[in-house]
Each structure stands twice: as C-alpha cells, then as structure tokens.
Amino acid sequence: MSQTVDRALSILPLLAQGPADLGQVAERLGVHKSTALRLLRTLHEHGLVYRQQDQRYRLGARLFALAQEAVENLDVREIAHPHLVELNESCGHTVHLAVYEEQEVLYIDKVESRYPVRMYSRIGKPVAITVAAVAKLLLADLSEPERRAVAEKLDYPMYTSRSTPNAGAFLKELTVVREQGWATDLGGHEESINCIGAPIRGADGRVVAAMSVSAPNVVVTAEELLTLLPLVRRTADSISREYSGTTRPEKA
Amino acid sequence: MSQTVDRALSILPLLAQGPADLGQVAERLGVHKSTALRLLRTLHEHGLVYRQQDQRYRLGARLFALAQEAVENLDVREIAHPHLVELNESCGHTVHLAVYEEQEVLYIDKVESRYPVRMYSRIGKPVAITVAAVAKLLLADLSEPERRAVAEKLDYPMYTSRSTPNAGAFLKELTVVREQGWATDLGGHEESINCIGAPIRGADGRVVAAMSVSAPNVVVTAEELLTLLPLVRRTADSISREYSGTTRPEKA
DNA sequence: GTCGTTGTTGCATCATATGCAACACCCATT
DNA sequence: AATGGGTGTTGCATATGATGCAACAACGAC
Numbered sequence: 007m008s009q010t011v012d013r014a015l016s017i018l019p020l021l022a023q024g025p026a027d028l029g030q031v032a033e034r035l036g037v038h039k040s041t042a043l044r045l046l047r048t049l050h051e052h053g054l055v056y057r058q059q060d061q062r063y064r065l066g067a068r069l070f071a072l073a074q075e076a077v078e079n080l081d082v083r084e085i086a087h088p089h090l091v092e093l094n095e096s097c098g099h100t101v102h103l104a105v106y107e108e109q110e111v112l113y114i115d116k117v118e119s120r121y122p123v124r125m126y127s128r129i130g131k132p133v134a135i136t137v138a139a140v141a142k143l144l145l146a147d148l149s150e151p152e153r154r155a156v157a158e159k160l161d162y163p164m165y166t167s168r169s170t171p172n173a174g175a176f177l178k179e180l181t182v183v184r185e186q187g188w189a190t191d192l193g194g195h196e197e198s199i200n201c202i203g204a205p206i207r208g209a210d211g212r213v214v215a216a217m218s219v220s221a222p223n224v225v226v227t228a229e230e231l232l233t234l235l236p237l238v239r240r241t242a243d244s245i246s247r248e249y250s251g252t253t254r255p256e257k258a
Numbered sequence: 259m260s261q262t263v264d265r266a267l268s269i270l271p272l273l274a275q276g277p278a279d280l281g282q283v284a285e286r287l288g289v290h291k292s293t294a295l296r297l298l299r300t301l302h303e304h305g306l307v308y309r310q311q312d313q314r315y316r317l318g319a320r321l322f323a324l325a326q327e328a329v330e331n332l333d334v335r336e337i338a339h340p341h342l343v344e345l346n347e348s349c350g351h352t353v354h355l356a357v358y359e360e361q362e363v364l365y366i367d368k369v370e371s372r373y374p375v376r377m378y379s380r381i382g383k384p385v386a387i388t389v390a391a392v393a394k395l396l397l398a399d400l401s402e403p404e405r406r407a408v409a410e411k412l413d414y415p416m417y418t419s420r421s422t423p424n425a426g427a428f429l430k431e432l433t434v435v436r437e438q439g440w441a442t443d444l445g446g447h448e449e450s451i452n453c454i455g456a457p458i459r460g461a462d463g464r465v466v467a468a469m470s471v472s473a474p475n476v477v478v479t480a481e482e483l484l485t486l487l488p489l490v491r492r493t494a495d496s497i498s499r500e501y502s503g504t505t506r507p508e509k510a
Numbered sequence: 511g512t513c514g515t516t517g518t519t520g521c522a523t524c525a526t527a528t529g530c531a532a533c534a535c536c537c538a539t540t
Numbered sequence: 541a542a543t544g545g546g547t548g549t550t551g552c553a554t555a556t557g558a559t560g561c562a563a564c565a566a567c568g569a570c
Contacts, residue, residue: 008300009526010558012262015304022327032405038560043518048260052267061517067359075274076317107308107319111521116369195431253396261557264529295549315549418530509542 013037014045018065025062066195080105080241080255082206082215083114090117090217093241097234102203104133105214106144109156111135119221136170137194140216141204146184147205147213153180153185166197188239190232191218198223200231208252211251217242265289266297270317273307277314286289303458332357334458334467335366338497342369342469345493349486351473353452356385356465358396363387363409388414389446390456392468398436399457399465406431423460440491442484443470450475452483456494461502469494 009083015037020026020034032042046063053068077083083103089103094117103115111133135141145153157180159172170176183189191201202216219238221231267410272278272286284294298315301307305320312439331336342353346369346441355367363385387393397405409425409432436488443453455470471490473483 007296007303008262008266010260010262011266011297011300011527012303014260014266015300015306018304022324024331029515039517040519040561044259044558045263048267051259051264052270054267054359054375064326067362067364068330069325070272070364071362072274072317073322077275079276108305110319110323112319112322120551156394159437217387235407281546292530292549296527326539442562 010045012040015051017042017045017049018054021063022064024057025064027062028186030114031063031126044205053214068146077114080114082245082249085249086206086215086217089113089241089245090115093117093219093237095120098220099225099231099234101141102201102218103145104138104140104216104218106141108218109159110139111138111144114215127169132164134165134195135161136176137191138167139189139191139201142179142183142189142191143203143205143216144213146180146189153177165195166193168192169194182243183258188235189216189218192228200228202235202238204239206242206245206249207245214249215245217245262297263322265293266301268322269294269297269301270306273315273317277310277316279314283315294334329366332366334497334501337501338458338467339367340471341493341497341500342367345369345471346371349471349489351471351477351483351486354392354455355469356390356392356396356468356470358393358469361411363390363393363396365392382392386415386417386429386447388412389417389443391441391443391453391470393432394435394441395455395457396441396465397460398432398441405429416443420444421446421451439466440487441470444480445475452480453485454473454483454490456487456491457498458494458501459498466501469497 011151016035017031020031026034027041028039028046031233032039033040035045046055050057050063050066050143053066053071056064056066071118082105082239086103086225091104094101100119101117102113104111104113112135133141145156152178157176160173160176162170162172164171170179188202188204189201190203193200195247199220199222201218201220203216205213206217208214215236219231219234266472267433268287272283278286280291280295280298283298284291287294287297288367298307302315302318305318307321308316308318310316334357338355342355346353350371352371354365356363356365364405365385382431385393387397397408400408406429409428412425412428414422414424414428416423422431426478441455441488442455445452451472451474453470454471455468456464458468458469469490472488
C-alpha cells in the first residue's frame with residue numbers, strides 16, 4: 007500500500023539470506039542506489055540493519071530485541087509458563103508452547119528436558135507444521151474450509167517414514183485430533199522422538215495455543231509417554247481456565 | 259531520512275509494548291488515522307504485524323523468522339557452535355556466545371548446562387552489559403575513546419553488591435581484561451552465579467565475539483570454575499583460528 | 511599515475527504519501 | 541427500533557517528500 011515502506015521492508019528478507027552491499031540491495035529492489043541508500047539509512051536508524059566493517063549490511067540487533075519483547079508480552083505465554091515448568095518438574099521432559107498465526111505455527115515457549123538428550127528447537131522457530139502435535143491441535147480448530155485451504159497449500163516433506171504424506175492424510179488426522187481433543191507426533195519429525203499435546207482454549211472455546219511434551223525413544227517408549235496424557239491434558243485445562251478467567255469473554 | 263519509512267518503523271517498538279488499535283497507533287505517531295492504517299497494512303503484508311481477533315495489532319510472526327534467520331547466518335556462530343558443544347560436553351556447564359553491535363551486547367548462541375539448575379538467558383536477549391564477562395571482553399577491544407564514550411553513556415544497575423558500580427570502575431575493569439585476555443563475572447549479575455570468558459578474534463586480531471562458561475555456586479565454587487580457564491581459552495583460540503582461516507583477511 | 515568500483519550528496523521533477531471528509535459498521539444506550 | 545458514539549475504511553485533491561540523475565568523493569587495483 008505504501009510503496010516506500012514496501013520497498014524498505016523488502017530489504018529485510020533479502021538481508022536475512024546474508025549480508026549485501028549497497029549495489030546489490032539497489033539492484034534486487036530495482037531502484038537507484040541513492041534510493042536504496044536512504045532506505046537502508048532509515049532502517050539503520052531504527053537498528054533493524056547493521057553495517058559491518060566491510061560496509062555491507064546485515065540484519066541488526068533491534069530485530070532480536072523486538073522479537074524478544076513481543077514474545078514476552080504474549081499473555082497466553084505469561085499465564086502458561088509456570089504450568090509448563092510444573093509439568094516439566096513432574097515428568098522431566100521437554101515442554102513446548104506454540105501458537106498459530108497466518109499460516110504458520112511457532113513456538114513461543116519451551117522448558118528444556120532434564121535429561122541429557124536435548125532436541126533441536128528454538129523459540130520463534132517455525133514448527134514442522136504437517137507433523138508436530140501442536141500444529142495439528144492448532145489447525146484442527148480452524149473451520150472446515152480454512153483447514154482445507156491451508157492443507158492444500160502446504161508442502162508435505164517426508165522427514166521420516168511416518169511423516170504425514172499429503173493433504174488428504176493431514177485433513178483426516180486433523181479430524182481425529184479435533185474429536186479426541188489431543189494429538190500425538192510419533193516419530194513423524196525425527197525418527198526417535200515422540201510427542202503428545204493438548205490444546206489451550208480461550209473463554210469462547212476456540213483454541214488459542216497448544217502445548218506438548220516431547221521425549222526421545224531412548225528415555226521413554228511411546229506407550230510410556232502416552233501414560234502422561236491425562237497429566238498433560240489436566241495441565242492444558244488449568245491454563246485454559248486461568249486464561250479464560252483473565253480474558254474478558256468478549257461475548258460468548 | 260525517509261519520513262514514511264521512519265513512521266512505519268516507529269510502530270514496531272510501540273507494538274512491542276503490547277497490542278494497540280488503529281486510533282492509538284495514529285495518536286502516538288501523530289498522524290491521521292488513515293495514514294496509520296496504510297502503514298499498518300504495509301507492515302501487515304510483510305508479516306511484521308498481525309491483527310488479532312479484536313482488531314488490535316500485534317507484532318507478527320515474520321519478525322521471529324527474520325531474527326532466527328539472521329542469527330543462523332552469522333558465520334562466527336556457525337563456526338563456533340561445535341566447539342561450544344564440545345566444551346559443554348567436557349565441563350557440563352552453560353556456554354554462551356555473544357557479539358557487540360551498536361552499543362549492545364547480545365547472546366547469539368547458548369548451550370545449556372547439563373546440571374539441573376539452569377540460568378535465565380535467551381538467545382537474542384541483550385546482555386547485562388556492565389557486568390557480564392562477555393560484555394567486558396567485547397568492550398575491552400574498542401579503542402580508548404570509544405570505550406570511554408560507551409562507558410559514560412551506560413547505566414550501572416546494582417544487580418548485586420558486586421556489580422560494577424560506575425563508569426570509572428568499569429573502564430578500569432576493561433583495562434584489566436584487555437591486558438589479561440580473559441574476563442570474569444563473579445556474582446555481579448546474580449549473586450550465586452559465576453562466569454569466565456575468553457575473546458574470539460578475527461584475522462586482524464580484533465575481537466569479533468566472546469564466549470563464556472557460567473555455573474552457579476551450588477555446583478562449583480568460583481575457584482573451581484577458574485581451573486577451567488585454560489580450557490576455555492583454548493576453545494576460544496581454536497574458534498579464532500578457524501574463523502580467521504575462513505574469512506579472507508581484508509588487509510591485516 | 512589512471513582507471514574502475516562503490517558510497518555519498520544536491521537538486522529538479524513529479525510520483526506518492528498525506529489529511530480531509532464522508533461513509534460503513536458495530537455496540538451500547540434509550 | 542431508533543439514535544448516537546466509537547472505530548475502521550475509502551476516494552480524492554493537494555503538496556510534501558521520495559525519486560533518479562549526474563557529479564563528486566574515497567578507495568584499491570592495476
């Protein structure tokens with residue numbers, strides 16, 4: 007809508023791929039060097055880009071600070087955190103909290119496993135949307151046409167032999183999840199890692215976030231992990247209740 | 259330099275403090291509602307802001323993705339990571355990697371302690387600049403006038419009784435660190451936590467990053483932690499060597 | 511020394527961002 | 541139901557402010 011801002015913002019993903027100098031930026035934006043310079047300067051003033059010694063531009067520190075502040079101010083996260091810690095203390099495994107936003111699912115909190123084996127995941131990192139338990143929970147709550155639309159648009163990478171293979175299978179899985187009110191990921195992302203998850207609902211019953219417990223085969227089998235299901239669901243429900251309490255139900 | 263972009267970007271820190279509706283944004287920017295709307299729309303198209311159900315705007319998911327990509331593309335981080343993991347495996351404590359950028363020091367990597375006690379810190383989070391071992395290392399490498407300028411501008415919060423109290427003490431500490439080539443933080447940030455750190459240098463000898471090992475009193479005393487110093491320095495030197503190798507020394 | 515490359519500045523032009531005013535919409539109130 | 545305040549949205553005329561140009565500066569390479 008605003009050409010100038012649009013151009014300026016287009017610089018960010020461009021720099022996310024690696025540093026670039028003025029000429030490269032100008033060329034890839036399709037504008038004159040002087041224009042690119044002014045845009046970069048403005049971004050620089052706001053700390054979103056940084057100029058390294060060799061004059062090339064990089065994404066800047068403020069970006070991290072912003073992302074950090076944003077995640078810390080999410081009210082679901084605030085409320086859920088102590089519950090997640092408590093759950094981690096009683097079972098010892100890695101606990102994740104995630105939300106859905108514009109076609110993406112992302113982790114907004116994480117409590118690390120107390121076992122030496124740790125998973126690779128990071129707050130802010132987009133989740134493997136077609137296989138993760140939390141992703142299934144969040145997508146399962148969308149309306150039927152929305153689910154279908156999203157499912158069609160996704161890629162279905164076969165991380166393992168048990169990954170969700172295609173849109174059809176995914177939609178079927180979502181229906182199951184929707185009905186049973188919980189979800190699993192049994193080796194669908196990494197062969198040796200299983201997860202079970204449960205939804206967190208707002209006052210209106212809509213799913214606002216999802217949580218999961220993950221553990222590698224070497225620590226507990228999938229069956230043993232499933233015995234934690236009641237505990238996980240209770241935790242999720244506690245969070246839901248507290249969250250519904252603090253949010254004024256804008257109309258049921 | 260570019261008014262439009264400047265205004266648009268000013269919206270981000272504003273939203274970082276919490277969600278806001280159109281009117282609030284317009285007011286705090288000092289522009290007409292319709293102007294604010296168009297700016298927000300542009301930010302929205304780029305995924306930097308998100309519109310929640312109640313119509314209010316929040317910071318968006320793309321912000322996380324960008325911060326994530328940015329940190330993953332830092333070449334120092336790439337090179338250092340395996341060394342940090344190795345160090346963690348041999349000593350068991352939390353290992354941090356940090357860089358300095360525009361008056362700020364921030365963590366760009368972290369390997370969690372294998373002990374049950376964990377520290378609060380997070381990648382992307384600005385470091386307590388006046389006390390952290392990594393901060394001292396990074397600032398100690400600046401030129402004398404720069405050090406002085408930065409030191410004057412900082413606040414010196416007394417996290418504990420052993421925090422750096424003022425600019426004078428800080429500058430003195432930086433001189434020490436500069437000469438000895440390593441740094442400590444003995445309970446200066448949190449009473450019970452000690453750190454030791456060493457600098458990572460580029461081909462030209464300038465400090466490009468700093469790493470540290472942190473451990474709480476309850477696990478090892480400060481003296482015991484200091485016995486790790488040679489190991490930490492060796493690790494930092496290995497990283498420096500590897501980093502210098504891959505970066506073409508742009509002129510020694 | 512000169513050439514090539516890259517970043518920077520001042521300026522004239524007009525594209526484009528702006529504020530206005532009118533409209534659409536949703537709730538709350540009576 | 542009807543009215544009124546609040547909020548978000550659109551079209552449009554105006555002039556602000558972003559743009560590309562061309563000339564300059566800084567730096568290295570040859």
